[in-house]
Amino acid sequence: MQVRLTINGQPHELDVAPHRSLADVLRTDLAMTGTKVACAEGTCGSCTVLLDGRAVLSCLTFASACDSSKVATVEGSTPLLERLRDAFTAHDGFQCGFCTPGQLMSAVALLQRTPRPSRAEIRTAMAGNLCRCGAYEGIEQAVAAAAEAG
Amino acid sequence: MTAKLVKTEAVVEGRTEVRWTLVEEDDTPEFEDGAPTRPVGEPTPRISARARTTGSARYTVDVALPGLLEAVVLRSPHANARVTSLDLDAARAVPGVRCVLGPGEGPEHAGSPLTDAPAFAGAAIAVVAADTPDAAEAGVAALAPEYEVLGFVSTIDDGFEKQDFLEEPTEHVRGDPDAALSAAEVTVEASYAVPAQLHNSLEPHAAVADWREDGLTVWSSTQAIFDARSTIADAFGLEPDQVRIICEFMGGGFGSKFGVGPQGLLAAELSRRARRPVRLVNSRREENLAAGFRTPAKMDYTIGASRDGRLEAVEATAMIGMGTGGWPFPVLEPVKSVYACPNLRLMTAPVRMNLGPSAAFRAPGVMEGTFGFEQALDELAEKVGIDPIEIRRLNHTENDPESGKPYTSKGLLKAYERAAELAGWEGRDGLRGDGRVRRGMGVASQYWWGAGGPPAYAEVRIGKSARPTVTVGLQDLGTGTMTACAVIASERLGIPAGEITVHAGDTSRIGHGPASGGSMTLASIAPAVRMAAHSVRTDILGLAADMFEIAASDLTLEDGEIRSVDGTLREPVTEVTGKLGNAWISGSGSRGPNPDGMNVNTFGCQIAQIAVDTGTGAVTVERVVAVHDIGRVVNPMGARSQVMGGVLQAIGFALMEERVVDPTTGTVVNAGLEDYKVPTIADVPEVVCEFVGDPDPHLRMGVKGLGEPPIIPTAAAIGNALAHALGVRLREAPYTPRRVLEALGA
Ligand code: FES
Ligand code: FES
Numbered sequence: 001m002q003v004r005l006t007i008n009g010q011p012h013e014l015d016v017a018p019h020r021s022l023a024d025v026l027r028t029d030l031a032m033t034g035t036k037v038a039c040a041e042g043t044c045g046s047c048t049v050l051l052d053g054r055a056v057l058s059c060l061t062f063a064s065a066c067d068s069s070k071v072a073t074v075e076g077s078t079p080l081l082e083r084l085r086d087a088f089t090a091h092d093g094f095q096c097g098f099c100t101p102g103q104l105m106s107a108v109a110l111l112q113r114t115p116r117p118s119r120a121e122i123r124t125a126m127a128g129n130l131c132r133c134g135a136y137e138g139i140e141q142a143v144a145a146a147a148e149a150g
Numbered sequence: 151m152t153a154k155l156v157k158t159e160a161v162v163e164g165r166t167e168v169r170w171t172l173v174e175e176d177d178t179p180e181f182e183d184g185a186p187t188r189p190v191g192e193p194t195p196r197i198s199a200r201a202r203t204t205g206s207a208r209y210t211v212d213v214a215l216p217g218l219l220e221a222v223v224l225r226s227p228h229a230n231a232r233v234t235s236l237d238l239d240a241a242r243a244v245p246g247v248r249c250v251l252g253p254g255e256g257p258e259h260a261g262s263p264l265t266d267a268p269a270f271a272g273a274a275i276a277v278v279a280a281d282t283p284d285a286a287e288a289g290v291a292a293l294a295p296e297y298e299v300l301g302f303v304s305t306i307d308d309g310f311e312k313q314d315f316l317e318e319p320t321e322h323v324r325g326d327p328d329a330a331l332s333a334a335e336v337t338v339e340a341s342y343a344v345p346a347q348l349h350n351s352l353e354p355h356a357a358v359a360d361w362r363e364d365g366l367t368v369w370s371s372t373q374a375i376f377d378a379r380s381t382i383a384d385a386f387g388l389e390p391d392q393v394r395i396i397c398e399f400m401g402g403g404f405g406s407k408f409g410v411g412p413q414g415l416l417a418a419e420l421s422r423r424a425r426r427p428v429r430l431v432n433s434r435r436e437e438n439l440a441a442g443f444r445t446p447a448k449m450d451y452t453i454g455a456s457r458d459g460r461l462e463a464v465e466a467t468a469m470i471g472m473g474t475g476g477w478p479f480p481v482l483e484p485v486k487s488v489y490a491c492p493n494l495r496l497m498t499a500p501v502r503m504n505l506g507p508s509a510a511f512r513a514p515g516v517m518e519g520t521f522g523f524e525q526a527l528d529e530l531a532e533k534v535g536i537d538p539i540e541i542r543r544l545n546h547t548e549n550d551p552e553s554g555k556p557y558t559s560k561g562l563l564k565a566y567e568r569a570a571e572l573a574g575w576e577g578r579d580g581l582r583g584d585g586r587v588r589r590g591m592g593v594a595s596q597y598w599w600g601a602g603g604p605p606a607y608a609e610v611r612i613g614k615s616a617r618p619t620v621t622v623g624l625q626d627l628g629t630g631t632m633t634a635c636a637v638i639a640s641e642r643l644g645i646p647a648g649e650i651t652v653h654a655g656d657t658s659r660i661g662h663g664p665a666s667g668g669s670m671t672l673a674s675i676a677p678a679v680r681m682a683a684h685s686v687r688t689d690i691l692g693l694a695a696d697m698f699e700i701a702a703s704d705l706t707l708e709d710g711e712i713r714s715v716d717g718t719l720r721e722p723v724t725e726v727t728g729k730l731g732n733a734w735i736s737g738s739g740s741r742g743p744n745p746d747g748m749n750v751n752t753f754g755c756q757i758a759q760i761a762v763d764t765g766t767g768a769v770t771v772e773r774v775v776a777v778h779d780i781g782r783v784v785n786p787m788g789a790r791s792q793v794m795g796g797v798l799q800a801i802g803f804a805l806m807e808e809r810v811v812d813p814t815t816g817t818v819v820n821a822g823l824e825d826y827k828v829p830t831i832a833d834v835p836e837v838v839c840e841f842v843g844d845p846d847p848h849l850r851m852g853v854k855g856l857g858e859p860p861i862i863p864t865a866a867a868i869g870n871a872l873a874h875a876l877g878v879r880l881r882e883a884p885y886t887p888r889r890v891l892e893a894l895g896a
Contacts, residue, residue: 017284033212034205036401038352039434043823046352074205089199092791096628097202098352098401104203127830130823132352132402133628134798135791136831 001064007032008076016063023047023058026073034074034101038130045129048102048109049073055109072108074101080108083149087142095133103129107143116147158743160603161750162668164480164515171604173740176677176850178642178684181782190641193787197633197648198399198626207399210371211431213358219248219279221420221430222286224293225440226268226275229302229504229816233266233275233295240292241278246285249424252276257419260385263412269474270504271817272439274412279420279428302504302816306448306471309501316472316500322486324552325493330463334454338530341451342522343882345808346471347444348821349511350828353401354432355441357410359417361425365392368418370410373403374665375625378410379657385415386422390657397625397655404799405510405667406442407627438821442509443809446471447481449522453529454493459536461545463493468519472500475507479515484523486552487751488597489545504816510667512799513858516598517865521804521883524594524866528873538593538870539566539575542755550749558745558848561779562595562753565842569593572838573757573775581759582875589772591759592870594863596778600855601750602673606741607661610639610682612690613734616710616727618643620682621653622675623663629857630788631671635679637785638851642683643690644707645723669752669855676784677850678739685737693726745848752843752859754778756797758867762875764894767887771801771835771868779843781854786841789856793839796860802829804865805884 005012007030016025023040026032026049038046040059047059050072072078084107087093094100103126110117110125117125122143131139153174160167181187201207226233233253241250253275256262264274278289303309331337358369366388372378375395383390395410410418413430420428432441447470454463468481478500480486485496511517531541543566549556570576578591612618620639626632632654636647643650653659664674687707694712695702704715712721727735744750759773776793783789806827810820820826845852865883872890873879880893 027212028214031214032205033208033214036209036352037211038354038401039823041434041822041824043434044352074203085200085203088203089195092195092787094196094199094202094628095630095791095795096351096353096400096402097198097207098209098628100202101205123832127832130352130828130830132350132404132799132828133791134795134829134834136798136829136834137794137837138791140831140834 003064003067005066005069005071007071008073018062018064020063021059022061022063022066025063026058032073032075036098036101038098045106046099046102048105048129050105050109053112055106074104080111080150083146084108084142087146091138091142091145092135093138093142094135099129099131103131103139110143111147111150115150119144156743158603161599161601162670164483173604173742176681176742178681187641189637189647190784191786194633194637194647194785195787196630197636197652209353209399209401210356210358210369210397211353213369213429215360215427217426219281219424219426219428220283220286221277221279221417221428222283222290223274223436224276224290224295225436226271226273228268228297228299229271229304230300231268231297232300234298235296236276237292237294238276240294241289244285244289244292246281247278247289248281248426249279249420250276250289251416251419257385257415259387260415263415270506272436272506277416277420279424304503304505304811304813304816306446306469306501309503310469310499314502316502317478319497319499322496323494327463327465327493327495330493331452331454331465334462335457336455336534338453338526338533340526340529341449341881342525343448344446344518344521345883346446347511347803347807348438348809348826349404349406349442350823351402351404351406354434354437355407355411355413356431357413357417358427358429359414359421360427361418361421365394366418367394367396368410368414369396370414371400371407372397372410373407373625373627373667374409375655375657376623376662377408377665378414381409382414382418386418394658400625400627403627403666404512405514408665408667434823435821438826439818440506442507444511444514445479445508447518449481449519451523451526453526455530455534457534459531459534459541459544461489461491464491465495467497470498470500471503473503473505473508476509479510481515481519483516484519484597487550488595490547490551505811512796513598513862517862520594520862521866521869524863525869528870539570542566542595555747555749558748558750559781559843559846560753561843565753565755565777565779568840568842569755569757569775569777572840573759575757586765587761587763588875589759589761590871590875591757592867592874593755593757594866594870596754596756596859596863598669598752598858598862599750600669600673600752600780601744601849602664602670602855603744604741605662606664606674606678608675608678608682608739609660609736610686611734611736612686612727614727614730616645616723617649617651618645619651619653620679621660622679623657623660624671624675625655625666627666629666629671629792630785633788634672634784635675638676638679639683642680642687645710669857669859672784673853673855674741676853678741680851681739682737685739686735689735690723690726697726742850748848750849750854752778752780752854754859754863756863756867758864758871760868760871760875762872762890767890769805769872769885769890773836774864775838776860777840777842778859780841780856780859781843781849782845782852783841784853789841790839792856793860794837797837797864798829798834800861800864801833803883804868806886808884
């Protein structure tokens, strides 16, 4: 199937089989391996990307259903994403970093929706992004700090 | 520099290894008391932060090479079976399939990871490599296996009943436990059980192998690149230097990723046969069926003590549910090593079960054993009417109770004191309340090794632009070792850590570095890095001395400058390095042996405050005070993150994590993250963390390890807090709402 996607502002035209996930297409066809797949079944949040501004699990999203959509991934660069990067660094919001792309994209979605979230709102919005290294304290502080700096 | 061979002992997760290693003479001066150590001891953000936050960090699962084949494994759906039919030819005939390996096939000089007698659900039977994952899946489907299903063992009790042990049960006796127990004024009997905890590193076990005429390269998500290299070399009859192992970034391991694993062996064999690079990545479910687990255990303690709370004798039994492989970790170590006790009998029975092979999981054995023994000790405290911290102080030991050897340093008493202060221990009885929500506070001690040891080598280079590189033969599974290496080099070179590049995760770059495990990594590598950086510093200052006609001993390197101690000279270091042209200054360093006749251990104390809703049975950890003696802290920012990680994994263990096996089929019912609960951001308590250890006076740089210590006492402290809150003891982790309500008789 022909699919047109705008990924981080760049137009792409792809020929993908209808059953393939957006995560797989990003990682394999476009070599954008920043988006991580830790479970492939919608339970960990590692694969979170923004689809037309909404956070989605790209492992559960058919690429073929995204025709004409805008996709934002961790490889992009926006002022908000840069702010979050700096904040994650300053607050040690990661250890191994495998969950980080998904954490960042969930945080982008949250701060776009709610620029000044409370701590409870941060926890609710980020609770679907697992971090087995346990970097949550730094993640929470980073999201709060990035909101503050915005 | 002269090198010599020395014999040294290193303790790896409780097992003592004696090794011969090559070490160089080290004339690096130690830190002087009170002198600045900057940036050692100051918080430093991770040097790889940019790569990790832009998605450019390349993990093993991200490695794609031209012509890459994807491999998929056929795994047994049965807990115990014989494969009676398997159509390898049908799989080979599937379009896109390039290579199929069946039972018994694999590297020539190693046991095959594939079997026709799968002894657990998830055991690998065959593997298919194909142009795409879809084609590989189609190949697996075409294998059309048939099975004869056999009986199985899925519980520790059943395995014990059958007397089926992975290794012979062991007994360890100190003194005369029988006499001491029958003479004891007070005895306490206590039993505890813990479930299998699943690692769930977010990056699954994975390997990419590329077999070429001139050698084999394997990208492996591994905690030990050099072990991975020797395993692969042996398995294929290659020389170690014909094999290159790469692990640039790694998405966690927690003990489950030593060596190359079956992924590496199978990917390499497939690549050898297909003459194409091959990638093999576990799915999440494969991960939780076949990639290891913390062993479940049942622990029984009989404690004999004096009326005033002194331990006289302990008899303890641990039955460990090993699965089909792994090695039994020291579940009874806390009984043996934490307190003075003249008489012991410790019996350990590693039971075989039809579940995957077990694997080390952060403080393997010791964490489970601490959970049991530290709660049993609180039961004794209650019986004799002594404060829990007081009974721990009372039984404190200044020497290793087993060998009588002194410790190189021990900050445990200080840890009790600070933890009690920080937690508000004195007021703990006022917390409890009598409403629906009860509160409690509990304590537990921590004991672990963490000396590290040789061999560990480092090289530091600086060229024209004065942007140094540090090269080490280790891998960073997320703990921040590479950042710590930059911090250490920065102190000697006077160049900010952020401007230092650390190369690691590649066996072709440098000699042996430590595995990432056993809290050994930084304690092993730190002195080697400092020594290499010091050698470079000496050379730079020597050149500067000639150039500026000031004695080298009157010069120092700070903030990217060469400075004279009297303050008259301040020149950028590039004034010297700029003259190097295409040459560079390099220095090498190696880790020397540990001191003879002494034990190196880490110690600590944690206090947990919990709230329990007696209506719903839900337990919330509100606050954890974690005070540890890990010697000198290199990077407090990374150290705090390690503590948070350990505490949180322990909260998972205490409250929610449990592999559940269907007793009617022997299969794991919660191998996915939907049903196997791990802590989320909503479960994070307030954590107060402090390090009380002085730099260890008997170790170069004074650094001890930190990977395991923070996970060890948390769950025990939570158990003690729960008993404090409720006045009843729960004997089986995790402390789920159901178990809490049952304990309350609701
Ligand atoms: S990979 Fe998509 S949710 Fe886990
Ligand atoms: S940083 Fe390792 S999983 Fe989050």
